[in-house]
Amino acid sequence: MTRPTLGRARWWVAAALALVGVFVLGATAVRFAPPGSTVAVWWPAAGLAVSFLLATARGARAWLFVAGVLVSSAAANAYGGRPPLVALCFGVANAAEVAVVYGLLTRGGRRPALASMEDLWNLLAATLAGALVFGLFAGLTVSIGVGGPFLATASAVTASHAAAVLVFAPLGIAVGTRRTRRPGFEDLVQWVVVVGLTTWVFNPGQALPLAFLPIPVLVWGALRLGLRTVAIQLLVVGVLAVTLTSIGGGPFAAAARVGGLRPETVGALTQAFLVTAAVTALSLAVASTQRRAALADLRSEVELSGVVLDTAASAIIVVDRAGAIARLNATAARLLGAAEAELVGRPAAEVFPVDDHERVSAQMAGIGEGAVPLHEEQDWRVTGLGVRHIVWTNAYLTDDTGHRTHLVKTGVDVTDERAARTFVEAVLEAATATAIIGTDLDGVITLFNRGAETVLGWRASEVVSRKDWSLLHDPAEIDRRAEELGVEPGFDVLVHRVRGGAATETRDWTYVRKDGTRRTVSLTMSGIRDEGGQLTGYLGVAEDVTRRRQVEVTLQVALDREREAVEELTQLDRTKSDFVSAVSHELRTPLASVLGYTEMLEDGAAGALTDRQLELVARVDRNGRRLLSLIEDLLLNSRIEAGRLELAPRRCDLSDVVASAWTSVETVTAQRDLVREVEVSPRPLWIEGDPAALERMVTNLLSNAVKFTPDGGRVALAAHPDDRRPDTVRLVVSDSGMGIPESDHERVFARFFRSSAANERAIQGSGLGLSIVRAIAEGHGGSVSVASAPDEGSTFTVCLPVAGSAGPPTQAATRTYRDHRDDS
Ligand code: ADP
Numbered sequence: 001m002t003r004p005t006l007g008r009a010r011w012w013v014a015a016a017l018a019l020v021g022v023f024v025l026g027a028t029a030v031r032f033a034p035p036g037s038t039v040a041v042w043w044p045a046a047g048l049a050v051s052f053l054l055a056t057a058r059g060a061r062a063w064l065f066v067a068g069v070l071v072s073s074a075a076a077n078a079y080g081g082r083p084p085l086v087a088l089c090f091g092v093a094n095a096a097e098v099a100v101v102y103g104l105l106t107r108g109g110r111r112p113a114l115a116s117m118e119d120l121w122n123l124l125a126a127t128l129a130g131a132l133v134f135g136l137f138a139g140l141t142v143s144i145g146v147g148g149p150f151l152a153t154a155s156a157v158t159a160s161h162a163a164a165v166l167v168f169a170p171l172g173i174a175v176g177t178r179r180t181r182r183p184g185f186e187d188l189v190q191w192v193v194v195v196g197l198t199t200w201v202f203n204p205g206q207a208l209p210l211a212f213l214p215i216p217v218l219v220w221g222a223l224r225l226g227l228r229t230v231a232i233q234l235l236v237v238g239v240l241a242v243t244l245t246s247i248g249g250g251p252f253a254a255a256a257r258v259g260g261l262r263p264e265t266v267g268a269l270t271q272a273f274l275v276t277a278a279v280t281a282l283s284l285a286v287a288s289t290q291r292r293a294a295l296a297d298l299r300s301e302v303e304l305s306g307v308v309l310d311t312a313a314s315a316i317i318v319v320d321r322a323g324a325i326a327r328l329n330a331t332a333a334r335l336l337g338a339a340e341a342e343l344v345g346r347p348a349a350e351v352f353p354v355d356d357h358e359r360v361s362a363q364m365a366g367i368g369e370g371a372v373p374l375h376e377e378q379d380w381r382v383t384g385l386g387v388r389h390i391v392w393t394n395a396y397l398t399d400d401t402g403h404r405t406h407l408v409k410t411g412v413d414v415t416d417e418r419a420a421r422t423f424v425e426a427v428l429e430a431a432t433a434t435a436i437i438g439t440d441l442d443g444v445i446t447l448f449n450r451g452a453e454t455v456l457g458w459r460a461s462e463v464v465s466r467k468d469w470s471l472l473h474d475p476a477e478i479d480r481r482a483e484e485l486g487v488e489p490g491f492d493v494l495v496h497r498v499r500g501g502a503a504t505e506t507r508d509w510t511y512v513r514k515d516g517t518r519r520t521v522s523l524t525m526s527g528i529r530d531e532g533g534q535l536t537g538y539l540g541v542a543e544d545v546t547r548r549r550q551v552e553v554t555l556q557v558a559l560d561r562e563r564e565a566v567e568e569l570t571q572l573d574r575t576k577s578d579f580v581s582a583v584s585h586e587l588r589t590p591l592a593s594v595l596g597y598t599e600m601l602e603d604g605a606a607g608a609l610t611d612r613q614l615e616l617v618a619r620v621d622r623n624g625r626r627l628l629s630l631i632e633d634l635l636l637n638s639r640i641e642a643g644r645l646e647l648a649p650r651r652c653d654l655s656d657v658v659a660s661a662w663t664s665v666e667t668v669t670a671q672r673d674l675v676r677e678v679e680v681s682p683r684p685l686w687i688e689g690d691p692a693a694l695e696r697m698v699t700n701l702l703s704n705a706v707k708f709t710p711d712g713g714r715v716a717l718a719a720h721p722d723d724r725r726p727d728t729v730r731l732v733v734s735d736s737g738m739g740i741p742e743s744d745h746e747r748v749f750a751r752f753f754r755s756s757a758a759n760e761r762a763i764q765g766s767g768l769g770l771s772i773v774r775a776i777a778e779g780h781g782g783s784v785s786v787a788s789a790p791d792e793g794s795t796f797t798v799c800l801p802v803a804g805s806a807g808p809p810t811q812a813a814t815r816t817y818r819d820h821r822d823d824s
Pocket residue numbers: 704705706708735737738739740748753754755756758764765766767768769770771793794
């Protein structure tokens with residue numbers, strides 16, 4: 001509701017005009033007062049003032065206007081011929097009345113309205129209060145000032161003022177209301193009838209008591225044309241009735257003429273007529289407005305609920321007492337496979353696609369008796385969707401007498417959820433060896449699967465909703481962990497990390513089973529979150545790892561022991577090597593001396609020897625040299641083992657090394673019946689190498705070839721550049737001897753390896769030769785390999801990098817290479 005607010009200047013003008021109106025109406029009323037009466041029959045000035053205030057004024061302005069009313073009314077009374085003091089008193093009384101009515105209708109800052117019966121009551125009460133105040137003032141003024149009767153005066157003016165205010169005030173209130181409809185032909189007809197009829201009823205030629213006639217027409221207006229029209233018509237009817245009555249027209253004036261009624265009584269009858277008309281018309285207008293508003297509300301409410309129903313995911317079906325469908329929403333229509341219009345009115349039992357039609361029929365026939373349970377589940381065969389499982393919540397509607405009139409069924413299709421749940425349940429149950437435990441945020445167990453029953457020995461029914469998960473743990477362990485985390489012992493210890501934001505946490509825990517035994521489990525804890533990401537609980541997946549952990553511990557102990565044993569053995573080995581090395585050193589010097597003396601004997605330093613003596617000395621010399629060679633091997637091996645194979649590389653020609661080695665084995669080979677071939681590249685084969693070590697390498701290979709080749713065989717030595725790799729030179733020692741089985745190809749390079757064939761045939765050797773060959777070859781950045789088969793001879797090939805190529809060792813004068821150990 002909006003109230004027109006006048007601009008400041010316009011308000012002053014309007015207020016001034018209203019006050020002039022108050023003066024004119026007041027003066028006229030005094031003038032038209034029945035002859036002999038001390039008061040006026042009607043006081044429209046009060047009505048005008050109240051109406052103006054209600055329509056426009058607020059706050060301070062209102063009280064200024066009230067003061068204006070005082071002046072204007074006093075002036076009107078004085079102008080009407082009343083003594084000045086009496087006129088002033090009437091002015092005060094008028095102002096007080098206006099103030100009371102206005103004050104009551106706007107008390108508490110509210111806006112005057114006529115929207116409800118309560119508003120109408122307020123208006124009537126305020127009007128009456130204002131009129132009583134005026135009556136009191138006027139009665140006192142008349143009785144004290146003019147010596148008139150107090151009670152008669154007071155009652156007469158109270159009625160006249162009440163009527164005037166009641167006829168005027170609604171207009172002041174209604175000005176601010178919105179017009180709800182456009183005026184039409186009906187308005188015109190009603191207006192003509194109301195004005196015509198009132199004029200006719202109250203015209204001076206009319207003496208019949210037809211005062212009631214305008215009332216039904218006002219009621220017509222009230223019911224159909226709105227509050228504003230009623231307010232204006234009340235005013236018009238009031239003015240017409242009062243004016244025409246005052247000039248002797250209408251039933252009341254006629255009654256005065258015929259029945260000798262006093263003028264005050266005529267006035268009172270007119271007021272009564274006006275009050276009746278006003279109360280009747282206003283109450284009907286308010287009621288009708290309220291009804292229209294309520295209907296509009298209801299319509300929008302119905303529309304809204306229709307939309308809500310149709311957009312609801314649940315199926316909603318209303319069935320009447322007779323079992324027929326009264327209403328249903330779009331979801332229900334979809335499930336039933338037909339449009340709402342087709343379904344309404346049909347028997348529910350016929351339409352519902354259930355198997356058990358008889359039971360549903362019986363239920364639907366018994367709606368009045370409450371035969372349908374409040375919760376039920378049904379399988380519906382829905383076209384295109386198959387069988388849907390629907391959970392129904394039913395409610396009855398009852399009439400005023402408490403009889404059931406309708407059944408409202410609200411159904412939710414839970415088919416998919418049930419299927420998903422069954423699947424999840426199956427998964428949980430299938431995990432018989434894995435404990436899956438769910439809890440709420442406080443740790444109360446909500447899920448305890450078969451695996452959990454197995455691992456912990458509790459039944460789900462004994463723990464779900466009953467126990468805090470941490471109670472299934474070893475309390476001492478919980479306490480320890482609580483201390484580590486700095487939290488209180490309890491459930492929080494288990495979920496601290498996850499609650500702190502970690503996606504999962506996996507660690508070992510000790511479970512205490514129902515029978516008191518303990519199990520070690522590996523527990524992975526994670527959070528359960530709702531769609532909004534809010535934590536709603538926890539899920540733990542635990543695996544019994546007791547045996548695995550025991551095995552791990554045992555394994556660890558065994559490993560530790562083995563490591564200790566290895567360390568001991570290594571130590572022992574080192575001691576042995578040191579011993580061998582020391583002994584070899586000690587042996588070398590005297591042996592060298594023995595060989596020196598043997599040479600001197602051969603050279604005749606102790607006089608000429610006989611052939612027999614020479615032969616014996618030669619044998620001493622040969623065996624001495626073999627012994628020296630063995631000692632050299634042992635010393636070299638010790639150095640290799642200690643990682644101290646010291647090489648002194650320099651630029652040298654491999655051909656020289658080969659020739660020198662060939663010569664040094666000459667003494668041995670010469671005594672054997674072997675074909676010997678040596679083939680060396682005519683061009684120098686420059687390499688960066690230690691000539692002594694290289695010669696030892698070639699010597700070892702050559703002496704093996706000689707040792708393992710029976711008489712009549714062939715031993716060959718070749719050294720030449722590699723055809724395919726220009727940065728490499730190849731040294732090949734081959735023989736036609738006993739050969740090496742494939743399975744031993746790699747092992748022959750291991751230290752102390754001797755083939756069983758070598759042992760069986762008592763071929764001398766230490767098993768160190770080839771390991772030294774490999775150490776020297778690799779010490780020069782090269783490699784050694786063997787190609788051989790039993791009884792088909794053997795070919796050992798050494799590849800070495802040529803001098804100046806990328807291979808080592810060119811920079812350092814002396815380099816140390818690690819021993820190559822063959823662990824096979
Ligand atoms: P040793 O010759 O002192 O036994 P080696 O390390 O030189 O030790 O050789 C290891 C083993 O490799 C020999 O015992 C033998 O079985 C095998 N072997 C080495 N060279 C030959 C070869 N030319 N022909 C056959 N077997 C060989």
